Amino acid sequence: MSISKETVEYTAKLARLGLSEEEKGLYAKQLNDILGYVDVINSVDTKNISPTASTRLSAGKQKTTPMRQDKTVKFDGIEKIIGNAPAQEDNMFKVPKIMGDDEQ
Amino acid sequence: MSLHKLTAHELSDKLKSKDISCVELINDVYNRIDSVESKIDAFNCLTKEAAIKKAKELDNKGFSGGLSGIPIAIKDNICTEGTKTTCSSKILENFVPPYNATVVELLQSEGMIPIGKTNLDEFAMGSSTENSAFKTTKNPWDIQRVPGGSSGGSAAAVAADEAPLALGSDTGGSIRQPASFCGVVGLKPTYGRVSRYGLVAFASSLDQIGPLTKDVTDAALLMNVIAKYDRRDSTSADVATPDYRKALIKDVKGLKIAVPKELMGEGIEENTKKAILEALKIYEKMGATFKEISLPSLKFALATYYIIAPAEASSNLSRYDGVHYGHRSDKQNDLMDMYLNTRKEGFGPEVKRRIIIGTYALSSGYYDAYYLKAQKVRTLIKQDFDNTFKDFDVVMSPTCPSPAFKVGEKVSDPLSMYLSDIATIPINLAGIPAISIPCGFDNDLPVGLQIMGKAFDEETLFRVAFSYEQETRWDKRKPAL
């Protein structure tokens, strides 16, 4: 498996990660190294093996899901949450225009 | 009096007998920080004013037992209300959480005194603290060398006597590897033992908060404070927490130790191997037996980890997008622009690298080959450990393949950096607990012994680690600073 600069570009865009041309080249190389290394797992026979998403499953053995009662609690620090906004207006989080000029 | 040299349990005895006051203690700790911090760079921020205020309050109230009055350093990826929590990232450089992590609440109700937030590799991704956006912490045993990571700030602070104990987090070895490099004790508890609520997530299925301390007793005492079922964390285990202090018994007669050859062979430096073998002989002398075994799946642990951890991280780190908190780029002509530039400016190279790996591993067409496959291999790794614990009480290995490496040595070669976690990573994948304790020195650099146990059986780890510590007292050796 080999990763091209274009794949890095596409992947970075999916992750909303701006990269310089230099970074794209560097990451393409490093990703190839890393993926080359991790590809060894494809040599492991995992027929009839179920995936482990969390070790809590087999650890507890109980087939129950922790849940909360449908009770409301008001958080008393809302102003701290809003206060952390990089930009705000009327108690709302302000973001630049969603549609770019090329999409208008 | 040089209070800062003492362990937390020794300090607790002094507070109890009123030999010292909390204010005296806290002042001594900050004096020590003043004198060595410029060499070590362990802290991202100090909360001296609040700590002194708290110490005064505690002095007025009187000693309330346990670790009440003991100063503690907190890794800077654990949310502290009103105190910046940066994850050593530019993207959270000025972030002040609106709430406290569960462990912070537990420390507070115990009456412990947070003294500051410690440096780490950005978002806990790394093994040296060189990936911090702010500073590189130095190893107190040799300031040319890294303290390990990602909890390098916490480990160095404890080793340099800047804090009697500290909290770290461990996703692939981030408590145990720096503990090993800095010659302190570090425990990664069983996944689900300590609440993750308020721990800024790196890889949610692997992350766990744990103690970094000067000796095994302190680790047990700190676990008594932080190990508690938490309804706010759905992955927290609703199991009773024992009094870990009761596990501190010097007795390993009949203990069966497994030593996986995969963690004692290629890639492990000779002197490290020698230190581990000597430790095993000491256990033998104390009445334990050990046997070399093979855990074939361990060969794939690192590869498995470098799919699962970045995949989860890529999703966990999406929220740093400049909308609700944290850094936002000035270049924000439109939303897409704002996203791309905010994350470009806010994240360092290692974080970007892992976001790209993780995004790639989850993207359509690759999910089955990478993520799903890795989860299946993870099952095999877990099964290997489960089977081992049918015949053995604990598994032992070196914590790291070598002692602390030099600053800058591995920074340009991510893969070789990843390889330094080869012995610690399988434990997170299996969800079991493991402790690293000092077991000797290689050219004046500490070597760590890793002891792994059954899920939710931290008590055995404490007993086994305590027995060795009592026999060897490596913990009494201090770096010359």
Place this chain on the structure above:
Amino acid sequence: MNFETVIGLETHAQLQTESKMFCSCPTKFGNDPNSNICPVCTGQPGSLPVINEKAIRLAVKTALALNCKINNESVFARKNYFYPDLPKDYQISQFEMPLAEHGYLEIEVGGQIRKIGITRVHLEEDAGKLVHKGSAGIKGADYSLVDLNRTGTPLMEIVSEPDIRTPEEARIFMEELAHILRYLEVCDAKLEEGSMRCDANISIRETGETKLGVKTELKNMNSFKAVQKALEKEETRQKEVVSEGGKIFQQTLLYDEATSSVHPMRSKEGSHDYRYFPDPDLLPLYVDEKTIEEVRSSAGELPMDKFKRFLSQYGIPGQDITVLIESRHTADFFEETAKISGEPKLSANWIIGDVSAYLNANDLSLKDSKLSAAALSELITLVKNSTVSGNSAKKILGEMMKTGKKAKELVEAMGATQISDEAALVEIAKKVVAANPQSVEAYKNGKEAAIKHLIGQAMKETKGRANPQVIEGLIKKELC
């Protein structure tokens, strides 16, 4: 060329819980933006989700009503995409292993029962709300503001099989689904207010063809009528395109209610790659058989079954039953009234007629009114045994519903008791006959209807209290 239309519907319903899906913030909020938010629903670093048990029960209840198989183990996954109304930049949803699958909903179209397959029912969290500034919509806006009050509200997604064949069927399906959701008290199901939302997939194919054609997705239908209208427009468009030798392209279209037309939605990104994976912050969702049975028994009888039972048990017309079973409360109210009064038909008439009229006029629901089944039964009995006239009863009902007073009490207080005593009415009869010679003349000349006027006058004299049969007899006697 003859075409067959193939439609599948995806419905999102906000569940009627007190608190959000994964945190304890209230789901009901006023107009103040960001007044119901917390570290969890705003995606603060380190915060973690915990499942709302009620949401699971409501979804199980719905899935059972839709004849689905409940999966004892299902998985919450992360759907990753960046948008400012989604603070974590992923939505917790269900993907590969949903809560329930393989169900169906029966609907009645033109007297025929149609069985529409339900592919899946799953749970997820709602996103926040965006306010665009400098323009009416997102297009041309200078900037936007994010309100996270709605973020994290439990949403249930119900996906139908592509079994629907006409836009009308689609509308009926949505109406029936909304009815079930309201009846189960799972969702208030208001398309206009967004508590229920619908996306439709539509394609056409030549009659007899078994492969599916290329589909388009329709969004922004804010009423049941709009669902049908939008699909009709798109069906016509697709048929025209294909008839003229053109091709259908997969795309998302927005329905514009004002102009009753559909327009392609501008797509932000060429392709979506949501990178679903199991949310490591949540364990799999286990729903055991005991829970399923508990929910099943609490859900009670379903509307379709109730319809069939009412038809055979009470013998009332189908269209009346439809109204009675609109909500579970109304259905129960009817059955209780029928039981106490022993008069199912009269009970149904009262509830559908005057009771409903009063509720509508006062913008009330039956639940909120002060009328009890026992009270209504008493009134029905008073009319039946001629203690009050129908006209008086209507007035009394209004008072009852306003004040909660009992029928008998009101009848006495208002002096509305019907006069059936001949001795008391004979003088009235005499007076009316004497005062209306023209009507008397007409009646005597064979105009039977003229007596109606005389009875009316008598009723006027007694303020409506005279028993109509008694007064008619007395007047006739006078005329002889």
